């Protein structure tokens with residue numbers, strides 16, 4: 001962080017609001033593991049739970065308070081005596097603790113939920129902050145549903161709670177109703193109109209019901225908010241909270257635009273994201289900013305070419321800076337020659353001429369049209385297979401018949417043409433494909449090992465063509481075979497025979513090895 005920038009406090013609520021995602025509940029041990037990861041990331045405040053919610057949550061907050069030393073540990077409490085005293089107790093072992101108390105201020109919440117008049121809410125808010133101060137000096141107050149509250153009433157509440165001893169006032173858009181310009185204006189208005197605003201840090205807590213949690217939080221930062229409440233991977237109630245990684249990296253990447261920065265060690269972002277995903281079982285979508293598997297991956301040739309020449313052409317952040325090992329070039333049907341050649345070079349294959357490159361590239365595009373993702377093994381097989389003319393294939397599938405019924409062992413009968421002579425065999429198997437492969441092995445014992453078997457449909461619908469890829473290995477040599485048919489057992493046999501032909505051709509002919517292509 002540069003010296004002349006304000007500090008933007010990162011308040012992580014993965015363990016409290018994040019845990020409110022249906023299905024994301026965590027054990028005490030899991031919460032402690034995540035809290036330690038957040039501490040390593042140098043999160044300023046960790047909201048560890050809601051101690052009054054249950055004995056388990058009380059113990060989790062207490063355990064986090066005992067084990068985390070470098071971040072402030074916070075517990076949430078309604079504006080009620082029992083909740084606040086439970087939070088105070090749970091936070092006793094903390095090096096630095098904070099009680100976060102809240103009560104709703106929107107007309108609908110006050111009337112329908114709390115069934116209190118606005119003045120009663122104000123009075124309870126002030127009482128709660130004063131009571132919380134008896135347990136700890138660091139008290140945060142939230143007027144729940146502030147985003148739908150009357151701004152002038154909010155000003156009265158905020159002035160009163162700051163006077164009562166709240167050092168942080170948090171403005172939640174509890175239901176994700178706000179939009180960036182308006183939310184920014186609200187924060188600016190509150191900061192200007194609350195007479196003692198300079199005695200507290202203004203914080204925001206945005207929900208993602210309209211997909212605007214991060215945008216609203218950033219608008220608030222522009223308007224002077226200096227704490228953002230957020231969660232790892234954007235986990236949280238309903239559509240989630242503002243995501244920590246997006247807030248941190250937006251402010252850091254656009255230093256020209258924001259007059260503040262965080263103390264976050266961004267290299268811990270990806271490991272922490274993975275930990276949270278593993279523990280909660282909420283996997284991260286591939287196109288999620290910063291932490292998604294595709295966030296630093298390029299498949300299209302024009303982008304790959306640009307990035308290979310100069311990374312900044314298509315990347316605004318460095319993958320390594322947020323905890324990835326590196327950015328990634330994914331080879332697929334949109335890729336170009338530059339990325340293809342570069343990846344093969346990394347795998348040890350150097351093309352001696354443009355012509356060789358072009359030939360291999362044509363085969364690569366043919367394969368990419370059939371297969372969604374091309375892996376390194378596919379590439380190696382592709383160049384190993386170079387110059388193998390399949391018009392010379394020795395084995396041809398003439399016919400295949402498989403019987404398969406409930407409770408019966410499947411049986412395959414195959415007819416192959418081997419070096420021009422028709423031969424028949426039958427074999428049982430654990431399934432129809434296994435039986436077909438075993439029958440083929442009886443006629444052509446190739447001594448190969450099956451490394452991969454995959455089926456995909458080329459079009460949609462039950463009448464679509466199934467495309468099968470098998471990958472065989474013999475003595476370190478890897479080949480791929482493909483077969484397509486509306487009957488996936490026949491497609492499998494075709495793919496198997498196709499791969500066996502490549503193995504046999506490689507054995508009979510002197511053909512170039514991968515490194516010689």
Ligand SMILES: CC(=O)SCCNC(=O)CCNC(=O)[C@H](O)C(C)(C)COP(=O)(O)OP(=O)(O)OC[C@H]1O[C@@H](n2cnc3c(N)ncnc32)[C@H](O)[C@@H]1OP(=O)(O)O
Nearest residue numbers: 020050052053054078079080102103104113114144174237
């Ligand atoms: C926007 C947010 O994320 S707020 C945090 C939400 N998180 C949670 O609710 C998780 C933890 N919650 C729980 O375990 C339970 O809801 C508890 C223990 C807090 C309360 O459970 P119960 O005592 O059974 O109360 P119940 O859920 O039936 O009703 C909530 C009561 O709290 C009151 N209440 C709600 N918010 C507040 C508040 N901030 N301050 C004071 N009272 C409040 C309601 O008006 C209602 O009161 P009533 O019983 O007099 O009508």
Ligand SMILES: CC(C)C(=O)C(=O)O
Nearest residue numbers: 102142144145172174
């Ligand atoms: C407790 C408060 C801050 C909250 O989670 C919300 O309003 O969304």
Ligand SMILES: [Mg+2]
Nearest residue numbers: 017174205237
């Ligand atoms: Mg919330």
